[in-house]
Amino acid sequence: MTTCPPQSVRPGHGLTVADAMDPCDYRIADDRTVDQADDMLRGADTEYLLVCDHDGRCEGLVTRTGLHPFLARSWYTERTAISATAHQRGPFAWPTMGLALAALAMRIKHLAVWPVVDEDGYILGVLTADRATGLLAVAPAQ
The missing domain is CATH 3.10.580.10 (CBS-domain)
Incomplete structure (x- = not known):
């Protein structure tokens, strides 16, 4: 070989x-809901948010595209935590x-x-x- x-x-x-x-200005806690993430993405006019755990460590990255399946069902967005979504995870x-x-x-x-x-x-x-x-x-x- x-x-x-x-x-x-x-x-x-x-x-x-x-x-x-580049610096990242937009983060969301992993216990926040999909609805809250969608509000942040729209308000900040950004395509992604970094996901942090309760200690502030990076858990991954969530995108607008990744949230689409959850946003199709309004009741789902109010109850689903970001940690339960399929978002980009490590290694980083x-x-x-x-x-x-x-x-x-x-x-x-x-x-x-x-x-x-x-x-x-x-x-x-x-x-x-x-x-x-x-x-x-x-x-x-x-």
């Missing part, structure tokens, strides 16, 4: 997730992760947005596929 060294597998741009991540990106590796992982997982957490699971920001791809396109390979 032949293996390739990591340098030949991914470009060596030297950029990390920390270089490309970390700030020291190579940006090329993160972009590859996002392509494989079909993610447009990926939460970035510290070693304790607290949210530091988000990485978007567009930003990662854009930075890698203009960064010189090392």
Whole structure:
């Protein structure tokens, strides 16, 4: 069996997730309802909310698209907690992760947005596929 060294597998741009991540202003607790999440998404005019547990650690990310099945039934939105929905869950990106590796992982997982957490699971920001791809396109390979 032949293996390739990591340098030949991914470009060596030297950029990390920390270089490309954006702050995330919109969060919701995992015990909040789908109805509350929908209100926040509409009010903030955003496509996603980061989901946090009772300790403030990142549990995942919920999108408008992910809430559609629950919003079709009005009585369901008032009773269903975000934790019970099928939303994007970990593993998450970390700030020291190579940006090329993160972009590859996002392509494989079909993610447009990926939460970035510290070693304790607290949210530091988000990485978007567009930003990662854009930075890698203009960064010189090392």
